[in-house]
Amino acid sequence: MKNDIVLAGVGGQGILSIAAAIGLAAVNSNLYIKQSEVHGMSQRGGDVQSHLRISDRPIASDLIPAGKADMIISVEPMEGLRYLPLLADSGWLVTNTTPFINIPDYPKPDDIIARIKAVKHHIAIDADSIAKEAGSARSSNIVMLGAASLFLDIPFERIEEGIRQLFGRKGEDVVQQNLKALKLGREFSEKNR
Amino acid sequence: MNNNKLLLLGDEAIAQGAIDGGLSGIYAYPGTPSTEIMEYVQASKQAAEQNIHRQWSANEKTAMEAAIGMSYAGKRAMVCFKHVGLNVAADAFINASITGVNGGLIVVSADDPSMHSSQNEQDSRFYAKFAMIPILEPSNQQEAYDMAYFGFELSEKLNVPVMLRITTRMAHSRAGVVRRQVKLQNQLKLPSDPRQFVLLPSIARKNYKKLLVAQSAMEMESESASFNALIPGSSHGLGIIATGIAYNYLIENYPDHKCPFPVLKICQYPIPRKQVAELYNTCDQILVLEEGYPIVEEMLRGFLNLGKPIHGRLDGTLPRDGELNPNIVAKALGLPVTEGQPIPDVVKNRPPSLCQGCGHRDVYEDLNEALKEYGTGRVFSDIGCYTLGALPPFNAINSCVDMGASITMAKGAADAGLVPAVAVIGDSTFTHSGMTGLLDAVVENSPITVIISDNSTTGMTGGQQSSATGRIVEICRGIGVHPDHIRVVTPLKKNHEENVRIIKEELAYNGVSVIIPQRECIQTFARRKKAEKKESNE
Numbered sequence: 001m002k003n004d005i006v007l008a009g010v011g012g013q014g015i016l017s018i019a020a021a022i023g024l025a026a027v028n029s030n031l032y033i034k035q036s037e038v039h040g041m042s043q044r045g046g047d048v049q050s051h052l053r054i055s056d057r058p059i060a061s062d063l064i065p066a067g068k069a070d071m072i073i074s075v076e077p078m079e080g081l082r083y084l085p086l087l088a089d090s091g092w093l094v095t096n097t098t099p100f101i102n103i104p105d106y107p108k109p110d111d112i113i114a115r116i117k118a119v120k121h122h123i124a125i126d127a128d129s130i131a132k133e134a135g136s137a138r139s140s141n142i143v144m145l146g147a148a149s150l151f152l153d154i155p156f157e158r159i160e161e162g163i164r165q166l167f168g169r170k171g172e173d174v175v176q177q178n179l180k181a182l183k184l185g186r187e188f189s190e191k192n193r
Numbered sequence: 194m195n196n197n198k199l200l201l202l203g204d205e206a207i208a209q210g211a212i213d214g215g216l217s218g219i220y221a222y223p224g225t226p227s228t229e230i231m232e233y234v235q236a237s238k239q240a241a242e243q244n245i246h247r248q249w250s251a252n253e254k255t256a257m258e259a260a261i262g263m264s265y266a267g268k269r270a271m272v273c274f275k276h277v278g279l280n281v282a283a284d285a286f287i288n289a290s291i292t293g294v295n296g297g298l299i300v301v302s303a304d305d306p307s308m309h310s311s312q313n314e315q316d317s318r319f320y321a322k323f324a325m326i327p328i329l330e331p332s333n334q335q336e337a338y339d340m341a342y343f344g345f346e347l348s349e350k351l352n353v354p355v356m357l358r359i360t361t362r363m364a365h366s367r368a369g370v371v372r373r374q375v376k377l378q379n380q381l382k383l384p385s386d387p388r389q390f391v392l393l394p395s396i397a398r399k400n401y402k403k404l405l406v407a408q409s410a411m412e413m414e415s416e417s418a419s420f421n422a423l424i425p426g427s428s429h430g431l432g433i434i435a436t437g438i439a440y441n442y443l444i445e446n447y448p449d450h451k452c453p454f455p456v457l458k459i460c461q462y463p464i465p466r467k468q469v470a471e472l473y474n475t476c477d478q479i480l481v482l483e484e485g486y487p488i489v490e491e492m493l494r495g496f497l498n499l500g501k502p503i504h505g506r507l508d509g510t511l512p513r514d515g516e517l518n519p520n521i522v523a524k525a526l527g528l529p530v531t532e533g534q535p536i537p538d539v540v541k542n543r544p545p546s547l548c549q550g551c552g553h554r555d556v557y558e559d560l561n562e563a564l565k566e567y568g569t570g571r572v573f574s575d576i577g578c579y580t581l582g583a584l585p586p587f588n589a590i591n592s593c594v595d596m597g598a599s600i601t602m603a604k605g606a607a608d609a610g611l612v613p614a615v616a617v618i619g620d621s622t623f624t625h626s627g628m629t630g631l632l633d634a635v636v637e638n639s640p641i642t643v644i645i646s647d648n649s650t651t652g653m654t655g656g657q658q659s660s661a662t663g664r665i666v667e668i669c670r671g672i673g674v675h676p677d678h679i680r681v682v683t684p685l686k687k688n689h690e691e692n693v694r695i696i697k698e699e700l701a702y703n704g705v706s707v708i709i710p711q712r713e714c715i716q717t718f719a720r721r722k723k724a725e726k727k728e729s730n731e
């Protein structure tokens with residue numbers, strides 16, 4: 001079993017919380033994991049990526065080889081497309097559709113969506129609206145995680161466990177909100193895959 | 194994977210390994226990708242309980258020297274910085290190999306091939322070779338932990354500092370790490386030879402000879418080190434040398450990580466001569482994979498390159514610059530490579546930029562306005578978030594070379610007749626290495642205007658405490674800047690006109706002026722408020 005995942009977004013969007021939740025789920029499932037992060041310069045509103053590799057066998061490279069990623073999880077629509085060279089033919093692009101616009105030449109959102117739809121296996125989800133529906137606008141990353149969870153070889157319960165561990169310190173309300181966000185994301189993918 | 198494993202960044206693994214290995218003090222100046230080593234020790238309960246020294250230093254040289262002092266006193270010390278930090282610490286670093294150590298001393302230098310957050314991609318291994326000391330270069334997070342854990346003993350045994358060299362991917366990648374038993378710290382103990390650290394020429398000559406003699410012991414350590422391994426292969430058409438994490442990129446390309454060619458994995462230097470000779474003598478050609486400069490490759494080739502074919506970065510088998518990855522290595526091995534789809538045209542570049550609401554933005558708006566009458570091309574800047582002022586919409590600065598260079602370059606340009614010349618420097622960079630340059634300018638009363646954009650933090654690297662906080666005005670006075678020409682302002686939109694007027698006044702002054710725009714970094718402010726709220730809830 002192997003899941004090679006590219007996480008994409010803009011510095012400050014908190015893609016590492018997704019990585020942390022999957023990481024906990026993987027550790028609890030006795031899997032090997034390697035996760036490379038981006039720190040430093042690009043965190044100031046630039047594009048950021050993280051490579052997350054999970055396997056039942058030891059993992060060699062910290063970086064995912066080009067054309068081998070099983071999934072791109074992007075919390076921003078344009079950013080997911082940036083990593084298509086890493087995505088395998090059979091891989092999934094799971095992306096948020098709410099743009100983060102901090103550059104003057106940001107493309108027309110419709111053009112981006114059209115390009116996402118041209119990717120063979122894709123899930124385009126308005127995670128921000130769904131998070132609001134779940135009662136917490138800040139959970140959009142967890143909605144994304146829920147949407148992506150359908151394509152992970154980790155049982156959904158393990159991911160729920162990861163969420164409980166990750167947010168446990170913040171109290172039961174926050175945990176429940178995030179579990180709800182996770183479930184709504186998951187349901188979206190089940191309906192739209 | 195075992196549940197007792199900690200999931201640690203390479204940086205964190207080094208920190209935990211050092212703590213468990215008997216560390217008494219860590220000294221560092223922030224710099225990507227090394228920063229998280231100190232941050233991990235600062236956050237560690239274990240480090241607090243064991244009273245390990247864990248404060249940031251003013252710069253890499255002061256950090257290095259304090260670590261030498263701790264080693265002198267018999268205790269185990271670690272010093273950490275990014276690769277260019279080693280340039281700043283180089284004088285102390287090179288001479289520490291001549292003094293030798295008393296307590297074990299590990300120097301962590303974090304290289305940044307591909308320059309993700311740096312001005313160059315220099316390879317720290319050159320420095321260790323120059324200083325003639327061993328290098329440990331982990332290929333995974335467990336080795337990073339083990340090397341910090343065992344590195345102190347190696348340093349004490351060989352009586353030299355040991356370099357622990359990592360690169361960005363090792364520093365910032367997480368994997369499972371198993372801990373070892375915690376060792377006690379060393380007792381306070383003076384060097385047995387009271388003159389060991391006195392580098393008068395007569396003593397230095399003796400110490401240097403000892404260092405030269407110790408080279409063979411270092412080589413023997415490498416030849417027997419468990420971090421190095423000669424892994425047999427079935428096909429001897431090619432022999433491969435892979436150093437540090439290049440080893441991972443190599444075996445990633447083979448099913449079950451089994452390479453058909455013999456592989457020499459080098460993670461401890463000096464280069465293990467015995468194993469290199471064996472590989473060379475039993476294989477037709479050699480491929481060298483290194484994350485960084487082609488150091489091993491160059492040594493193996495020799496100047497005239499008369500031996501067997503040696504492939505690597507120098508003959509174009511691998512790119513000459515930038516970091517490696519599995520695909521680059523696959524190409525070098527002649528293996529088929531996979532590629533996904535190209536990046537669609539609709540994707541635009543998203544360069545980093547100053548945060549909305551950052552005080553540096555106001556500083557540049559004020560400065561650009563004040564400089565209109567003088568024209569462009571006279572603003573020397575430095576390294577920090579404010580370097581982003583080089584990009585649109587500001588296009589406000591004309592240089593960024595090395596930390597501290599803004600003030601001294603402005604002075605040099607003013608000496609040449611570019612008057613007024615302006616320096617823009619951050620608070621942490623000012624106390625790192627701007628102060629001495631300001632003294633040069635004061636001594637000659639150079640016509641320069643220095644803007645110390647003080648956001649009370651080391652913003653670029655994530656908001657570490659800045660040694661400058663609350664001290665800048667006093668420092669400038671102490672250095673001898675005339676009090677009338679030390680101007681503190683608040684960089685806010687509502688003060689734009691007043692600030693422009695003040696900058697104009699100082700530009701017109703024919704001597705050294707210092708303008709200090711003061712407003713806390715909004716990211717640091719937000720983190721501080723969050724921490725305060727958390728504290729009051731507890």
Ligand SMILES: Cc1ncc(C[n+]2csc(CCOP(=O)(O)OP(=O)(O)O)c2C)c(N)n1
Nearest residue numbers: 223224576577578619620621622651652653
């Ligand atoms: C010799 C050296 N050490 C460390 C660094 C990493 N570094 C770059 S900018 C910076 C700090 C800048 O802080 P400050 O001057 O206060 O500016 P700010 O980022 O807060 O605006 C550091 C530590 C470096 N580039 N060179």
Ligand code: SF4
Nearest residue numbers: 548551578652714715
């Ligand atoms: S981190 Fe702080 S100093 Fe850096 S750009 Fe943001 S607000 Fe400005």
